Amino acid sequence: MASTSPEPSTAAAVAEADCSVQIRRLEATDHEKGFVALLSQLSACPDLTASEFAACFADLAALGDDHVILVAEDPASPERRILATGCLFVERKFLRGGGKVGHVEDVVVDAAARGRGLGIRVVRRLVEIAKEAGCYKVILDCTPELRAYYAKCGFVEKGVQMAIYF
Amino acid sequence: MASTSPEPSTAAAVAEADCSVQIRRLEATDHEKGFVALLSQLSACPDLTASEFAACFADLAALGDDHVILVAEDPASPERRILATGCLFVERKFLRGGGKVGHVEDVVVDAAARGRGLGIRVVRRLVEIAKEAGCYKVILDCTPELRAYYAKCGFVEKGVQMAIYF
Numbered sequence: 001m002a003s004t005s006p007e008p009s010t011a012a013a014v015a016e017a018d019c020s021v022q023i024r025r026l027e028a029t030d031h032e033k034g035f036v037a038l039l040s041q042l043s044a045c046p047d048l049t050a051s052e053f054a055a056c057f058a059d060l061a062a063l064g065d066d067h068v069i070l071v072a073e074d075p076a077s078p079e080r081r082i083l084a085t086g087c088l089f090v091e092r093k094f095l096r097g098g099g100k101v102g103h104v105e106d107v108v109v110d111a112a113a114r115g116r117g118l119g120i121r122v123v124r125r126l127v128e129i130a131k132e133a134g135c136y137k138v139i140l141d142c143t144p145e146l147r148a149y150y151a152k153c154g155f156v157e158k159g160v161q162m163a164i165y166f
Numbered sequence: 167m168a169s170t171s172p173e174p175s176t177a178a179a180v181a182e183a184d185c186s187v188q189i190r191r192l193e194a195t196d197h198e199k200g201f202v203a204l205l206s207q208l209s210a211c212p213d214l215t216a217s218e219f220a221a222c223f224a225d226l227a228a229l230g231d232d233h234v235i236l237v238a239e240d241p242a243s244p245e246r247r248i249l250a251t252g253c254l255f256v257e258r259k260f261l262r263g264g265g266k267v268g269h270v271e272d273v274v275v276d277a278a279a280r281g282r283g284l285g286i287r288v289v290r291r292l293v294e295i296a297k298e299a300g301c302y303k304v305i306l307d308c309t310p311e312l313r314a315y316y317a318k319c320g321f322v323e324k325g326v327q328m329a330i331y332f
Contacts, residue, residue: 157327
């Protein structure tokens with residue numbers, strides 16, 4: 001059941017509202033729905049012009065099912081903003097008989113939509129897609145504070161992430 | 167200066183031998199040089215038939231410079247075995263204005279060739295390739311024991327790695 005209330009005042013209303021939130025693949029028109037602004041809540045993400053967005057979208061779309069960006073949107077909301085997103089890309093290896101590994105990246109929930117489980121819905125769906133694609137594992141990197149969050153999606157701590165920034 | 171001594175007995179001899187070790191991209195003929203057997207020292211890696219290897223090689227080669235596998239080989243050695251390997255793949259993002267991230271994966275040095283700095287040479291070259299490709303960062307996951315090893319290549323600890331195995 002859909003609710004267009006922007007600020008549901010009860011737990012029941014929140015649950016009702018979230019039933020209407022759809023998890024779907026990123027579309028070319030999502031530039032107008034605040035997708036880039038949402039990413040900027042995660043990391044440095046300057047706005048892209050419509051043509052820059054279209055070029056980036058086309059580059060990633062060319063990777064087909066090896067690169068999946070999911071978004072959460074409430075079609076019943078008048079704003080039609082993207083509320084959450086997460087990405088899966090599939091790496092192919094020689095290991096494991098030519099095996100595949102799913103990498104979850106760039107998970108973020110709009111500050112005004114947190115606490116509603118939207119990020120977890122996105123991540124669980126990405127994990128399902130990785131499994132359906134035949135990956136033997138799915139991995140992600142996060143800050144130590146987010147261990148419990150990703151544990152809700154079935155992840156366990158495996159190692160440390162190292163980085164060099166140029 | 168090349169040395170074909172399989173067991174150099176002095177530090178000078180080791181250094182001399184390693185001058186002859188070349189770091190180069192994986193080639194289709196490396197199946198016969200023990201590449202898959204080397205990977206099996208890292209993780210489960212059943213042997214591949216020649217045609218399976220060729221198919222996997224072609225899949226990855228199709229990714230061009232977005233997927234680079236380096237190997238270390240001593241052309242002066244009669245065995246011509248692959249002594250070390252490491253992989254870089256480039257992920258494209260909407261973040262950072264359509265930025266790129268390099269992922270280092272599947273670094274392994276043959277047990278009989280460890281302690282000669284071959285893995286570090288491979289990883290440093292992968293980092294250079296990531297930088298040349300315009301990546302804004304390069305990342306990898308490892309066990310906590312390998313922090314110091316990757317620190318020698320310039321990496322610093324950034325977060326935790328989480329995983330689900332199917």
